[in-house]
Amino acid sequence: MAKTIRIHAFGGPEVLTVEDLDLAAPRPGEVRIRQRAVGLNFIDVYQRQGVYPNALPLVLGNEAAGDVVAIGPDVTEFAPGDRVAYGTALGAYAEERNVPARLLVHLPEAVSYEVGAVMMLKGLTAQYLLRQTYPVKPGDTILVHAAAGGVGLFLCQWGHALGATVIGTAGSPEKCDLARQHGADHCIDYRREDFAARVKEITDGALCHVVYDAIGKATFPASLDCLRPMGMFASYGAASGAIEAFDINLLARKGSLFATRPSLFAYAAKREALVAMTEDLTTAIGSGAVRPEIHARTPLAEVAEAHRALEARETTGSTILVP
Template identity: 85%
Template sequence: MAKTIRIHEFGGPDVFQVEDHDLPAPGPGEVRLRQRAVGLNYIDVYQRQGAYPNPLPLTLGNEAAGDVVAVGEGVTEFKEGDRVAYGTALGAYAEERNVPARLLVHLPEAISYEVGAVMMLKGLTAQYLLRQVYAVVPGSTILVHAAAGGVGLFLCQWGHALGATVIGTAGSAEKCELAKRHGADHCIEYRREDFAARVAEITGGALCDVVYDAIGQATFPKSLDCLRPLGMFASYGAASGPIAAFDINLLAKKGSLFATRPSLFAYSAKREALVRMTEDLVTAIETGAVRPEIHARYPLAEVAEAHRALEARETTGSTILVP
């Protein structure tokens, strides 16, 4: 029997229940894991609330790291005892679970389980945003909303390492200082400053090549005012609520802008893409370009408290659950 966190209805953090689960043997193409650390992400909140509905009862969580304890028929890439991680396999809030082998990657010995549990969804999100959605190069100017958050810190560090001028936004002076310690050249307290006006001031009117936005409703459409002509608006989250439908002609009025709503699930859907992206991320970590940090740890059974802190925007960096 393994402890699993389930919800039987959508709602607030109080819907979580700790249950004993009799896990079956891994099926064909599956791997059974003993999980050592589970990453917490804002998408977990959306899924708990039912904004991204999944069939009930439901075990949340998309990223974790642990050890292979059994493999199913046809699995050749992994064996018992391997250290592994994943970032797009719903059902992570558990002590043990079965995962499709195609979603797993090998975790190098030099990378801890805790880092493995937060590098996959958050780190690979930063990878596709910085390297694929808009290819950041030396001399690029990027705006990172929620710069002190889990993905935000990855973007600040990696963007800085790639040679970009990194402008962040955050909700307090403390969060801005954290973003600056992790590579942001400038950080704007959006609660007391007009971030679009400050971006224009910082850049001397040249504005940004790309805006990476995990906030949504509260930062749109003002984020478009931060972009140079032909710039890219990349909306990858909606912590303040979803962006409402808008007239696409607005993009022309603001300077023939591009706008996208990408997801890690699409960018890593092919096995070869997942492996390639992970190799790029691991190299960034091993060279010190990216330094994932765990700022909070909760026992798995205290997942409701972790969700309350996340929703209240009390968290910075990465948070993990410990099975």
């Protein structure tokens, strides 16, 4: 039996229930993991609400780290005792679970389980945004919305290390201080200031090469006003609600802009890509350019309260669930 968090209906945090479930032996291509730390992400909220619907009953969570305790037939890359992590395998809210081996990576001894549990979705999201969606170069100016959040802090640190001028936005002076401590050269309190106007002031009218936006409805279309001609708008989340349909000619009117809605699931779909992205991330962590920090630890059984705090934007940095 494994203690697991399941939902039987879409809705608020109250639908999260603690259950003891029997766990079958790993099937061909699967690995059983005893989980040491589980990452909390906004995609968990979307899936709980049914915004990204999945079949019910459903075990939430996409990101975790732990130890291999058993392997299924045909698994050759992993063995019992290996330290592993993953970021795109739904079903992480559990003490133990089976995971397709193709979605796992080896966790270096120098990387803790806690860091492993927050780097595989949040850190790899920062990796594809900074290194692939818009490859950041020295001298670029980038805008990071939700700069004090889990992905936001990765983006600020790594963007700074890549030589960019990093402008962040956050919802309080305290969150702005945190963003600046993690590489943001400037931080705009969007509750008190017009962020588009401030970006124009900060850049002397030159504006940004790219905007990384996890907020969605509340920051669109003002984010487009922060971009220089041929700039890139990368929308990777919708904490305030989804961006509604818009006239694509708006991109032309605002300077022949590019707009994309990328996802980690697409960028890491091929195993070789997942492994290469993880190696790039762990290299950045090993060099000290990126220093993942855990700002809250919540017992897995109390995950509903963690969801409430995340939705209310009361959290900063990364939160882990402890099985």
